[in-house]
Amino acid sequence: MTQQKATLTRPDQLEQEHKQQLRRYFDGVGFERWAAIYGQGELSSVRRSIREGHTSMLAQAEAWLDEQTFPADARALDAGCGTGLFSTALARRGFAVTAIDIAPQMVHAAVAQSEQAGVRERINFVTGDLETIRGSYDVVACFDVLIHYSQSGFAPMCRRLAQSCRETLLLTYAPHNQLLAMMHWLGGHFPKSQRRTEIQMMSDSFVAQTLATAGMRVCRSVRVSKGFYHVTLLEARREEAL
Numbered sequence: 564m565t566q567q568k569a570t571l572t573r574p575d576q577l578e579q580e581h582k583q584q585l586r587r588y589f590d591g592v593g594f595e596r597w598a599a600i601y602g603q604g605e606l607s608s609v610r611r612s613i614r615e616g617h618t619s620m621l622a623q624a625e626a627w628l629d630e631q632t633f634p635a636d637a638r639a640l641d642a643g644c645g646t647g648l649f650s651t652a653l654a655r656r657g658f659a660v661t662a663i664d665i666a667p668q669m670v671h672a673a674v675a676q677s678e679q680a681g682v683r684e685r686i687n688f689v690t691g692d693l694e695t696i697r698g699s700y701d702v703v704a705c706f707d708v709l710i711h712y713s714q715s716g717f718a719p720m721c722r723r724l725a726q727s728c729r730e731t732l733l734l735t736y737a738p739h740n741q742l743l744a745m746m747h748w749l750g751g752h753f754p755k756s757q758r759r760t761e762i763q764m765m766s767d768s769f770v771a772q773t774l775a776t777a778g779m780r781v782c783r784s785v786r787v788s789k790g791f792y793h794v795t796l797l798e799a800r801r802e803e804a805l
């Protein structure tokens with residue numbers, strides 16, 4: 564009986580271990596790498612291409628957001644906020660923002676970023692797993708986070724984000740094609756001892772179906788490809804709002 568229980572809980576345990584591994588990575592060597600990519604300093608050509616791709620992805624997301632009208636007291640969630648680039652962009656647009664990240668160092672950097680931008684008071688920072696977030700938000704953004712999760716982790720996180728979203732969900736995932744470039748990209752992110760080539764690409768249909776089970780429909784999507792950066796950015800809306 565004990566054995567059966569252990570078998571039943573193993574997938575959950577593996578997901579939790581995977582999250583802890585990511586937390587350690589993004590709170591250590593991964594923080595140094597990503598903070599540099601999201602910063603302004605000199606970079607190698609590979610990382611520069613990731614910075615350029617990420618910058619253009621964020622610009623596209625901001626452009627989509629700017630096409631819409633939100634109430635004056637609109638709330639936004641930046642899930643897996645990293646160093647807070649998009650949290651700050653949301654706060655500058657007047658949203659009351661909640662920014663959550665599993666890695667404490669990332670949250671510290673995001674706080675510093677918001678102070679520099681003069682929008683600290685508009686952002687509630689939380690250190691933790693995005694799946695612990697409750698409440699509902701007009702806009703939910705989750706960029707370059709779900710790429711680190713296999714289908715079994717991706718689906719519940721994606722549904723959690725959708726459940727938190729009243730109106731507009733913006734997220735990125737790793738598209739299924741361009742396999743080689745993606746493997747290089749992912750491989751390059753991790754030190755040899757921590758490389759996780761099982762980090763997943765998702766098919767468009769899997770993502771759309773997962774969102775549909777949470778009542779959201781994909782309205783538009785675009786591939787953003789630059790050097791070693793390859794993601795699909797999508798915007799989904801609540802079915803009843805369409």
Ligand SMILES: C[S@@+](CC[C@H](N)C(=O)[O-])C[C@H]1O[C@@H](n2cnc3c(N)ncnc32)[C@H](O)[C@@H]1O
Binds near residue numbers: 711
């Ligand atoms: C590649 S960075 C992207 C940062 C930010 N979204 C951006 O695009 O600028 C991925 C971030 O996701 C965070 N993360 C990974 N899994 C998470 C989880 N389960 N809950 C919250 N944050 C998570 C990491 O700590 C890291 O800061």
